[in-house]
Amino acid sequence: MDLLAEITAANRAKLRSSSGMRGALNKVGFNLGLSPAEQRAQERLGVIRRQLTTTYQIAVVSVKGGVGRTTTAAALGSTFADLRADRVVAIDANPDFGDLPTRTRPHPYGLTLRDLVQASNLEAFSAVQSFASINSSDLAVIASPWTTEAVQALSGQEYGTAVEILRRHYNLLLVDCGTGVLDSVTNAVLHTSNAVVVVTPASVGGVKGAVATLNWLNSHGLQHLVAKSVVAIVQQQRSKPIVDIEAIEKLFETAQRPTRLVPYDAHLAEGGEVDLRLLERETQLAFEELAAALAEGFPNYLAGAGDRGGWR
Template sequence: MTAPSDWQRDLMREVGAAEAGEERPRPATPPAPARTPDPARPAAAPAPARTPDPAAPTRPRTPAPAPGRDLAPRTPGEVQRPASAPEAAPVADPRLLLALGSPRHGDPLARRAGAGLRRLAAPAAKEAGDAARLAEAVQQPVTTGRVLAVTSLRGGAGKSTVAALLTRTYAHYRHDPVLGLEADAALGTLPLRLGARTVRWTVGDLADVLTPETRLTDVTGYLVRLEEGGWLLPASRGQVGNPLAGRTYYSVALALRRHFGVTVVDCDSLPGQVARTALGTAHARVLVAPATAEGVHGTRQVLDWLLGLLPAARENTVVVLNATSPDATLDPATARAHLGEPGVPVVLLPYDRHLGQGGPVHTDHLGEAARGTALRLAAEALGRAVRTR
């Protein structure tokens, strides 16, 4: 088998031979016969001999382009756009969105009114101080873009809901760009949860477009701008797409993270290829477990498997115990203790009527407990991601 660099060696040999043929040394010109000086004409001063200056720069020669490469020079940072843009596709059938009705508040009216009266009567200084510290932790500066991977053992655990909550929270509190990246091309619902109406470009489309020199102003032309702040890159155009390869995901995530302070990745379920790639390359990991006996048991098995492969993952992994039903009977304290035995923090996301309704997540409709949990989870995950080198 020929080595991969043989064609380059042969090409340079041909280029060298061509240059040698074009600039063959010319034969020396024979000296002219000496003239007899005319005594009536004064002798002219001899011209000084021209000696080559060794310090003079040699003009570089442009090497011939490699076969199959574009001969036209590219401007640094230029984006190579595809020949035609894909058609925009709706995230969901508009009839389903109409059938969803108006978004519900996470807390009932009586609870919201009671909470407002309590704040007016006696402001909770401790709660306000805790919220301020959490907000400061979410706003902490980052030297390079941090990537947070969100996944679960199976579909329906609420990983897209958690990814949407994190994206909303970071976009609300941070001043640098925030990206929600969907890496589940089969049944991903992150665009719907983030309120996108149509999608056009996908992760797979950008794999052949992005380069390390691409500017942010070029990148945002391929993304969906979210109404509540932040950006979105979907994995499909509202349909079940081809499985996303781990190499494709990694190349796109690596090229995009330099433009965004925080990137929240909604992965496919474990043990999918993209989920394994994302967990191995992210700065922090968020495992979502449904608040059921089988969900907690399976997530604990996955957690033990992950920590066995990557012992350092204990320092940057957070588990979310997601209550998806108001009628759950599993004791949350017992479930948190079981999941936290390996030494990772466990955050309980209580049931929220707004999240349980489905559809777009609106931060102003979240219940007080869910809003506080989202802020605490965002601070916990980002703090661990910042400590990761």
Template sequence: MPNGDNWQGDVLRDLKGGAPLPSRGPGAAGLRQPESQAGASAPGTDGTPLSGAPPQDTPPQAAPPAHPARPAASQAHVPQPPGPTVRTPESRPAIDRNLAKIAGKPRHGESFAARALRTVRRNVSSSTAREVAEVTRVAELLQQPVTTGRQIAVTSIRGGAGKSTVAALLGTTYAHYRQDPVLFVEADPALGSLSIRLGAETLRWTTGDLADIIEPQMSLLDVTGYLVQLRDNAWLLPGSQGQIGAMLSTGSYERAMVALRRYFGVTVVDCETLPAEVARVALSASQARVLTAPATLEGITSTYAVLQWMQGLPPHMITGTVVVLTQQTPHPGINLAEAVRALQTTRASVHVLPYDRHLAAGGPLRTELLAHSTRKTATRLAAEVFSLSQKRR
């Protein structure tokens, strides 16, 4: 890999046709926004990531070539041997056109009164310097170089636990702070909602499709021809095109992930719920794991049982796992502090993702509409998970 730890900058520069990349220091407020997002709100001193949803004026993705193993963009510099003809899937909308009109106007994560009160407190408080120092520290953690791609698996015990939401928050944060390529992989083919959370408009190639056509000699430019581009350095590989009954075998998942690891600095995998076989394979193969659970008595009980089971596995499994309790109502009916303490006795780290009106409404994630507490939690969570992934080489 070129230049050791800086390989990720080289491959992204190659993807952009040799254009120089900006230097990203620890201060997040000075990050360059992609040209296609020139109108998007800039990140603030609280480390607000840019929006993960594609902007309205993003040019449409070019259709893949007729032979899927030889993207046209690579013809000039990577000779490809002849291979078997593979069926080229047709593009399908991420949301059925009959349902496209039901989405309402996105809400801000917190009320206007709460935002105004926080602004007043910040103006009269002496904690601004401490807040900036914390943002700088977290940014430095998120921008650590990698020598091989880090894979982070996100799963849950039951549906509706906020698994895809947490995966979207993590990947969007990495894409904001890092300059190397970031990949979202949906390994929940039956009813996955990651593509909707990320604002993808159309879906074509899936994880299973790519496992059958990816070849070692492909460049990053070849591979991204089969992915959904979300922003300059972030792509999505869907699990399916929304079909009920779609399947993903462990063999296909393993082939795809082994092949993709060398192209992307960070890969966030939105897995099936446990105990599905692909989810168990993803958890064991990743460098860090995130287990989401609703902040309810049932969610805490199920998660505690899984963590106790993980204590019988090799030690890195439990120490490399972070639990995220998602508040799905403004006032949870449990003692959250006691729940966190109980889960921490298993040696797993625990974060609480607070209730957020924007997240609760569903639909594409727009980080500029997230509540301040949500942004802060997501950034700290991303930093801790990434640090854990670095400890396991």
């Protein structure tokens, strides 16, 4: 086996750079490997594509409205769906003003999570998928039942029933929560999630809200979510933020919580459907890094696997 490994290593093909100066030189006969930036991109992609052997749920939360939570959920879900080979679904669990379909793609027939819960014969994936809209990144989206005519808000019981159905068919669930951590549906989301993204604008008030959210989770028996939390700092204005971004990052660093900065992007600021192809490269990279930070928390399916045998 050692000899076989040496033969494999000696004959392994080397990835060649296809961009920048290295790519230009390769086109005229050189054989230059990947640049450090390209190597980091390959490593990041490998982390995002880590295999899931059980359903994993990520809650996207903020205690203040208008901070970019739904936009973050849409772009992050699209990034996962675009780069992973398994099934990814985003769920609008905002009981008051569910706006996720506006940022992804509305269902052609207006079906919602409530319709999914009330349906029968949902054993086949195709039957469940029919209640979801699919955006340009192949992200499935389940809409909130909120409408201007609605008389009953989405409940925690409805969400629990829906997520039980979705867990049988999707590997990765991203949930866009409302601003009220005490309402029944957000409470149900948090108690069924494995990780959380806390979204905050680059402002003093936003950071206070993010800190309060983490403290609330910690004091209500959800320490495992705090341990798997990532803070997304959203820059909502084109101009330079008034507060020091590095100071915000250092604040959360003292609590050993990772942060990722989402820069201002004109496409996201439009308020319509998020299309990853229209984002600036810096913004694409920011969401890939956010996805990778969350994927690092995926359960390690190799842990304790032991010797499973192999070719002899």
